[in-house]
Amino acid sequence: MARMARKDIGEIRGIIARAKRLDVIFGVVGVLALGLGLLTFATLFVDMALDGYSRLTPDFFTEFPSRHAERAGILSAWVGTTLVMLVTACVAVPLSVAAGIYLEEYAPRNWITDIIEINIANLAGVPSIIYGLLALGLFVYEFNLGQSILTAGLTLALLILPVVIVATREAIRSIPSHIREGAYALGATKWQVVQHHILPYSMGGIMTGVIIGMARAIGETAPIITIGALTFIAFLPASPVTGTFPFLSFEWLQSPFTVMPIQIFNWTSRPDPNFHANAAAAGFVLVLMTLIMNGLAIWLRYRIRRNIKW
Amino acid sequence: MAEPKPALDTLPLKARASALDFYYGDFQALKKIDMPIYEKRVTALIGPSGCGKSTFLRCFNRMHDLYPGNRYVGEISLHPDNVNLLDKSVDPIEVRMRLSMVFQKPNPFPKTIFENVAYGLRVRGVNRRAVLEEKVEEALRAAALWNEVKDRLQDMAFNLSGGQQQRLCIARALATEPEILLFDEPTSALDPIATASIEELITELKQRVTILIVTHNMQQAARVSDFTAYMYIGELVEFGWTDDIFIKPKNPQTEAYITGRFG
Numbered sequence: 001m002a003r004m005a006r007k008d009i010g011e012i013r014g015i016i017a018r019a020k021r022l023d024v025i026f027g028v029v030g031v032l033a034l035g036l037g038l039l040t041f042a043t044l045f046v047d048m049a050l051d052g053y054s055r056l057t058p059d060f061f062t063e064f065p066s067r068h069a070e071r072a073g074i075l076s077a078w079v080g081t082t083l084v085m086l087v088t089a090c091v092a093v094p095l096s097v098a099a100g101i102y103l104e105e106y107a108p109r110n111w112i113t114d115i116i117e118i119n120i121a122n123l124a125g126v127p128s129i130i131y132g133l134l135a136l137g138l139f140v141y142e143f144n145l146g147q148s149i150l151t152a153g154l155t156l157a158l159l160i161l162p163v164v165i166v167a168t169r170e171a172i173r174s175i176p177s178h179i180r181e182g183a184y185a186l187g188a189t190k191w192q193v194v195q196h197h198i199l200p201y202s203m204g205g206i207m208t209g210v211i212i213g214m215a216r217a218i219g220e221t222a223p224i225i226t227i228g229a230l231t232f233i234a235f236l237p238a239s240p241v242t243g244t245f246p247f248l249s250f251e252w253l254q255s256p257f258t259v260m261p262i263q264i265f266n267w268t269s270r271p272d273p274n275f276h277a278n279a280a281a282a283g284f285v286l287v288l289m290t291l292i293m294n295g296l297a298i299w300l301r302y303r304i305r306r307n308i309k310w
Numbered sequence: 311m312a313e314p315k316p317a318l319d320t321l322p323l324k325a326r327a328s329a330l331d332f333y334y335g336d337f338q339a340l341k342k343i344d345m346p347i348y349e350k351r352v353t354a355l356i357g358p359s360g361c362g363k364s365t366f367l368r369c370f371n372r373m374h375d376l377y378p379g380n381r382y383v384g385e386i387s388l389h390p391d392n393v394n395l396l397d398k399s400v401d402p403i404e405v406r407m408r409l410s411m412v413f414q415k416p417n418p419f420p421k422t423i424f425e426n427v428a429y430g431l432r433v434r435g436v437n438r439r440a441v442l443e444e445k446v447e448e449a450l451r452a453a454a455l456w457n458e459v460k461d462r463l464q465d466m467a468f469n470l471s472g473g474q475q476q477r478l479c480i481a482r483a484l485a486t487e488p489e490i491l492l493f494d495e496p497t498s499a500l501d502p503i504a505t506a507s508i509e510e511l512i513t514e515l516k517q518r519v520t521i522l523i524v525t526h527n528m529q530q531a532a533r534v535s536d537f538t539a540y541m542y543i544g545e546l547v548e549f550g551w552t553d554d555i556f557i558k559p560k561n562p563q564t565e566a567y568i569t570g571r572f573g
Contacts (some may be wrong), residue, residue, distance in 0.1 A: 109378055172394040182479070184376055186430040187407035196429075201420060282369065308420040309468040 035235055045287060052281025060281060065249070065263065069274030074282050076233045077263035080216060081289075083252060084259055085236060087153020088160065088217055093210055096161050100168025100206075105194055121181040123161035131159045134227025136205050149226035149237060150253040155223050160213030167209020169197035171202035193201030215290045221261040232265040233258045260286045315551055323389050324349040324520040325370070330384035330396075332365055332374070339365045341544045343384075347490070352512060352521040354552065355533035357526060357569065363524045367492050370395065370522065371409045372402035380484035388489070393423040407434065411485035411492040416475035420483075423459050426467045426478055430486035439518045446487050452518070453481035454511050475505025479512065484519070484562060491515065493523040493571050497530065528568060532556050540564045 061074025099120075107113045108291045135155035145154070175198060183193045237255030241247060259283060267279035325347040329386050332340035347353055355363040355483070365374075371397065374380040385394040388408070395405050410430075418426050425432075428445040436442060436521040446463070450456040455477045459470070465476055476496060482492060510532045512521060525531050531538050531552065538555040540548045540563075548555060548564045559565040566572040 176417075178413055178415055178417040179419060181373065181376070182419065183414065183429070185371060185373065185406055185411040185413075185484070186433055187403050188429075188433045189403060190435055196432075197419065307466065309466075310417070310420065 003168045004211050008301055026193070027157070045284070048280045048284045048287070050280075052277055052279075052284050055281035056284070060278075063231055065266075069272055070274070072267075072278055074260065074263055074285065076236060077258050077260045077282065078232075078285070079258045080229075080235055080257035083149050084156060084215060084220060084224075084257065087150060087253070088156040089214060091157035092160050092213065095157070095204060096164035096210075097168050098174060099161075100165045101194055101198065104169050104172040105190060105198060115201060120162050120165055126168065127222075128159055128220055129222040129226060131155055132223030135167055143166070146254055147256055148254045149229075149257045151227050152224055152229060152257065152259070153253075155227060156217040156220060160217050160224065163216065164209045164212040166211075168202065171209070173204025174205065175201050179310055188281055201308055204301045204308075207300045208297045209302070211293050211300070213261065215293045215297075217228050218290060218293070219286065221260055221265060224259055224262060225265075226280060229262050230256050230258050231234050233264055244277065255299070262287075318346075318348075320504050321351075322349040322565050323347070325386060325388050325395075327366075327369075327386045328384055329383070329384060330363075330366075330371060330443065332383075333381040334365075335379040336458060336505035340369070341546055343546050344456040345539055345546055345549055347518050347520060347522060348537065349507040350387075350516055350518075351525060351536040352516050352534055353539065354531035355522070355527070355539050355541060356531050357523045357547075358525070358566075358572075360503075360543070362544040364494055366541070367411075367494055367522060367524050370490065370492055371407075371411050372396070372405045373411070377403045407486065408488060409490045409492060409496065410486060410488035412476070412479050412483050412496050414495045416472055416479055418475050418505075420466065420468060420469070423467050423478060424463040425472070429461065429482045434438060435484065447486035450478075452484050452515070453477045454507070454514075455481055471504070476500060476504065476508060477511065477524060480515075484488050484515075490520045490522060493525075493528060494522065495524050505530075515525050528556075542567075542569060546563050 011164055060080065062075055064075050065077075066072040103113065103117065106114075132155065135151060135158070139154055140147060140153040145151045155274045179197060180193060180200070183197050186245060188196070233256065237252035238249055240252055242249045254262060264279045264282045264286065267275040267282065270276075321345055327343045327345045327347075330340055331338060337509060343366060349435065355362050356466040368374055369382060370386060374382070382396040385396055393400060395409075419429065421429075424442075424446055427449050428436075428442045431442055431445055436445075445458075447456060447534040450459060455474060458474060460463075461479075470478060476499075479494075480491075496512075497508050499555050500508065509530060512523065515521060516536075523531075523535065535552045537549065538563070539546055539558075540555065542563060548559060548561045550560075555564065556568060559568060563572075
């Protein structure tokens with residue numbers, strides 16, 4: 001070396017060592033925090049799996065609930081949950097995507113828009129039981145939709161609306177303005193820009209938001225109890241496909257129903273410990289459904305993002 | 311240049327800005343701009359950052375209409391039909407269909423090479439495969455990109471290099487046969503080799519289209535343009551033949567900027 005180390009080099013190294021110590025401390029704290037969350041979830045999941053393991057047979061999925069714990073199954077619960085989720089998705093997706101696009105691309109910047117935005121942020125924080133009360137008053141009594149799958153689907157759609165709107169807006173905002181300007185500069189109208197660019201490029205983010213919203217809705221119990229889902233139900237809704245013209249029936253929308261969390265709640269509140277095993281098994285299935293939905297969200301986002309770069 | 315320059319009033323005019331003011335809200339970004347744009351010539355806009363050259367360029371295709379609070383006063387008339395591009399009764403979409411723009415950062419859409427070039431035509435309702443293929447090839451040839459991409463038109467555009475992406479954007483702008491091609495610092499995100507190929511392309515393109523280019527690079531203005539306009543804080547300081555501006559500028563401010571004593 002042409003020049004020897006400067007005389008304060010020891011001091012500089014001391015400063016670096018101290019700064020790096022903070023790095024290590026934060027790393028350890030971060031791992032601990034993460035581990036705590038993961039461990040809690042893993043414990044719950046494994047505990048449920050062990051408790052309910054003996055009940056996880058094919059019959060469990062094809063039997064109605066019963067007075068005898070060992071004969072009871074979750075058929076009406078999982079069918080009910082699936083149908084309610086279907087209604088929720090069909091209502092929530094178009095409404096929130098349209099709302100998100102309007103707010104990002106069309107809404108003028110003024111106080112009305114500001115009020116709408118504040119409202120959406122607040123809606124996300126409203127306790128779910130309040131949605132249940134609203135649905136009871138509005139859908140059940142005012143619109144006479146009954147204590148039906150339709151009512152439950154609409155209620156949960158309202159519940160996840162703010163989540164999906166926020167996800168849609170964030171996905172749209174992540175599209176750089178120079179891509180938008182490029183399309184406008186070629187003479188595209190607002191709708192052409194939305195249809196050809198905004199929607200396709202934000203689809204990954206929107207789908208992720210939808211699925212995360214659905215994963216939240218699938219576990220909701222309070223609003224569903226409020227609108228009066230049954231806790232014991234031993235029949236299925238009418239089939240959506242029929243043998244006669246027009247081969248589609250919407251009678252199932254008006255059918256009474258139960259959902260997974262209510263079935264779990266029902267079994268947990270019984271004194272017989274055999275029912276607790278049923279509850280654990282159903283809980284395991286419900287968590288699995290949520291995990292699969294989240295996995296799907298991650299996979300979809302990856303697939304769609306792969307073809308988009310700027 | 312050795313050959314004598316024709317008198318300015320004998321040159322055909324493509325557009326003229328007259329008494330043009332522009333406001334971002336309350337801030338006046340352009341002040342009383344009067345400037346001719348001559349047909350099938352390259353006109354360069356130079357000046358220090360914030361002088362309003364990009365703002366001026368973006369008036370031509372009404373890009374400012376995309377954002378609230380922007381206001382034009384005065385006019386930009388487009389010849390030969392003498393329509394005022396800035397008039398409220400003129401639809402900005404119609405203006406953008408007549409004038410094309412190439413941006414500072416290459417901005418291909420995340421679609422295939424073919425669909426990028428075809429997009430302007432699709433917006434105009436052209437969907438016949440044969441017509442699209444013909445126009446896309448013609449535009450890619452004009453942008454000197456055809457030989458590099460002809461075997462992979464269905465590849466995603468972002469797989470191209472930066473310089474290729476910018477030529478793709480030029481092809482996309484050319485495919486709709488614009489009357490004026492607007493360039494907003496088209497080489498500022500490119501390396502010197504890609505820059506040279508874009509500059510060469512601009513020189514070739516003036517055979518077919520009128521070009522207005524904003525550049526922060528004075529050598530680039532000197533190399534590619536026939537006319538140069540020097541702007542400073544929203545005003546047009548000097549306009550003239552490029553070699554006049556660079557060799558014997560009339561205004562001392564222009565001279566200070568060009569010789570690098572200022573800016």
